Amino acid sequence: MALVEFADFSFKYLGADSLALRKVSASVNEGEYVVITGPSGCGKTTLCRTANGLVPHFHRGYIAGNVFIDGQNTRDATVAKLASTVGLVFQNPANQLVTLNVEKELAFGPENLGVVPEEVRQRVEEIIDLLNLEHLREKHPHEMSGGEQQRVAMGATLALKPKVLVADEPTSNLDPRSAELILDIIANLNKRNGMTVILVEHRLDLVAKDASRIILMDKGQIIADGIPRDVLSMDISSEIGVGIPKATQVYKRLQAKGIELSRVPLTGEELALLVGEAKRR
Amino acid sequence: MIMIEDVHFAYDGIYTALQGVSLQIEKGECVAIMGTNGAGKTTLVKHMNGLLRPQHGRVIVDGADAKNLSIAELSRIVGLVWQNPDHQLFLDSVRKEIEFGLKNLGFTPEETDAQCTQTLKNLGLEGLAERSPFALSGGERKRVALATVLATEPQVLALDEPTIGQDAQQKELLARMLMDLNDRGRTVIVVTHDIEFVIEHFPRTIAMAEGRIVADGSTSSVLSNEDVLERCSLTLPQLTVAARALHKAFPQVSERLTLLSELEDAVSGILGGTQ
Ligand SMILES: Nc1ncnc2c1ncn2[C@@H]1O[C@H](COP(=O)(O)OP(=O)(O)OP(=O)(O)O)[C@@H](O)[C@H]1O
Ligand SMILES: Nc1ncnc2c1ncn2[C@@H]1O[C@H](COP(=O)(O)OP(=O)(O)OP(=O)(O)O)[C@@H](O)[C@H]1O
Numbered sequence A: 001m002a003l004v005e006f007a008d009f010s011f012k013y014l015g016a017d018s019l020a021l022r023k024v025s026a027s028v029n030e031g032e033y034v035v036i037t038g039p040s041g042c043g044k045t046t047l048c049r050t051a052n053g054l055v056p057h058f059h060r061g062y063i064a065g066n067v068f069i070d071g072q073n074t075r076d077a078t079v080a081k082l083a084s085t086v087g088l089v090f091q092n093p094a095n096q097l098v099t100l101n102v103e104k105e106l107a108f109g110p111e112n113l114g115v116v117p118e119e120v121r122q123r124v125e126e127i128i129d130l131l132n133l134e135h136l137r138e139k140h141p142h143e144m145s146g147g148e149q150q151r152v153a154m155g156a157t158l159a160l161k162p163k164v165l166v167a168d169e170p171t172s173n174l175d176p177r178s179a180e181l182i183l184d185i186i187a188n189l190n191k192r193n194g195m196t197v198i199l200v201e202h203r204l205d206l207v208a209k210d211a212s213r214i215i216l217m218d219k220g221q222i223i224a225d226g227i228p229r230d231v232l233s234m235d236i237s238s239e240i241g242v243g244i245p246k247a248t249q250v251y252k253r254l255q256a257k258g259i260e261l262s263r264v265p266l267t268g269e270e271l272a273l274l275v276g277e278a279k280r281r
Numbered sequence B: 001m002i003m004i005e006d007v008h009f010a011y012d013g014i015y016t017a018l019q020g021v022s023l024q025i026e027k028g029e030c031v032a033i034m035g036t037n038g039a040g041k042t043t044l045v046k047h048m049n050g051l052l053r054p055q056h057g058r059v060i061v062d063g064a065d066a067k068n069l070s071i072a073e074l075s076r077i078v079g080l081v082w083q084n085p086d087h088q089l090f091l092d093s094v095r096k097e098i099e100f101g102l103k104n105l106g107f108t109p110e111e112t113d114a115q116c117t118q119t120l121k122n123l124g125l126e127g128l129a130e131r132s133p134f135a136l137s138g139g140e141r142k143r144v145a146l147a148t149v150l151a152t153e154p155q156v157l158a159l160d161e162p163t164i165g166q167d168a169q170q171k172e173l174l175a176r177m178l179m180d181l182n183d184r185g186r187t188v189i190v191v192t193h194d195i196e197f198v199i200e201h202f203p204r205t206i207a208m209a210e211g212r213i214v215a216d217g218s219t220s221s222v223l224s225n226e227d228v229l230e231r232c233s234l235t236l237p238q239l240t241v242a243a244r245a246l247h248k249a250f251p252q253v254s255e256r257l258t259l260l261s262e263l264e265d266a267v268s269g270i271l272g273g274t275q
């Protein structure tokens, strides 16, 4: 069985009139990097919450179908148990931060998983170094800028060394260079350590190069699931308002005019390369 | 409309956030403030409606020194949307949330109703009017926070990270609404990390780092200045990257193209004959 398996899963929040997820089926294998995208309100966050058991254990409601994490049905597992496999970075970082300073925040997760104190300290230092958090070490998580909070929230989740990282719009408050830096770190952990990544993002120009797959959602359903170049060049993607890279948009416009490039470009450099190639043909 | 003179601010007197910021924004301008995480952008816009008061320097709003005006008085002129919508929403329905601000500013019941309905529509929130703001998605909550301020059409709109959580279509709706308010004389100030949103809609950009303004000028000049980009943790717009790469291989393509259609035409020009 896949590491993460959504099997015909539906969910309706308590008191809501309509389903937030409708018969969602997808599987994510170990080592994959999957990007989830789709219009605001389509169910991305709800799907993330199912992966670590917040749905249905914390957010209650009607459920049908099943979600399996590493073979375990999330209906039967506790959130604490699932935390040893799945680490979730919340969409709103402020809601994730619970301690009195950044150092404690980074230690909190591993401590709760029962990691020995010495290793906890080591992980905290590694994360402070990796995410440039030294100047924030002593700060209160609620007395920081939005971007600083988001870096700390990512750090706190990475300190768990999760088998599966689920990150819900983890760059939304980051300046463009920090966004690139954090995404590079995630891509590296994916490639080098085999960490499985499920990441929600609207800015696909930032992640398309790292992702092995893009899952496109609309109105609680998965409407496309494939490699980035295929999903991004589908008409439906532009129709429902996905943040398609500019280079891919140029490709689409040229195609409409009868000008074909040999593949779908994801970046400006790649576009220039393909144009050069087409010119020489 | 807004003048900031040598403003300094440190939280609790020790955490330095602004170290001598001066700027002037005229009535009817559309300005983007960008820059490094922790640069002081949020701190700066909170000075515009009196949520924070300068520890040194002056803030002048519509000709009056802000120190002589209460937050309530300043908020009538400058409508601020917070970076985190949780700090702004507190009622149990989206409609009540939007009506609250309108009623407070003395709009009549008819006007309140009309503005509320129109704003819900403009921001794609029609179906959510009776919902609790606490049972919404992140992007929906941000749009509700935006709606509470946009509905009142203040003279100055100061929006902290308005595109957070928004998909491409919602961003377009928001931009349209802002440009319409700007056409009707409102001053629009956004703090954002979204380079494409800025280059497409904001003629002027202020770039900040470490509590100071590093650059203040036309968006195209600020966002093509490598030194400023480096110091303020910014990157080149996607289309500039594409134009520069094309220019390298095909010198006839200008590196300064900023529109999708210009790039499309440039490539058609290169390949037109070969198809
Ligand atoms: N309540 C607070 N108490 C102490 N320090 C704070 C507080 N809020 C912000 N700071 C600090 O003030 C500085 C400026 O923060 P500010 O929120 O203005 O940055 P920003 O430019 O808006 O950043 P971002 O892009 O991350 O939102 C940062 O160093 C931050 O850590
Ligand atoms: N706690 C809740 N109670 C009831 N309904 C909810 C709750 N949270 C979200 N919803 C609804 O469920 C649907 C899916 O929400 P979700 O947060 O998963 O969307 P999303 O794709 O993450 O959106 P965004 O991009 O805006 O963050 C939306 O219609 C939303 O209004």
Ligand SMILES: [Mg+2]
Pocket: A044, A045, A046, A091, A168, B137, B138, B139
């Ligand atoms: Mg969400």
Ligand SMILES: [Mg+2]
Pocket: A145, A146, A147, B041, B042, B043, B083, B160
């Ligand atoms: Mg800020």
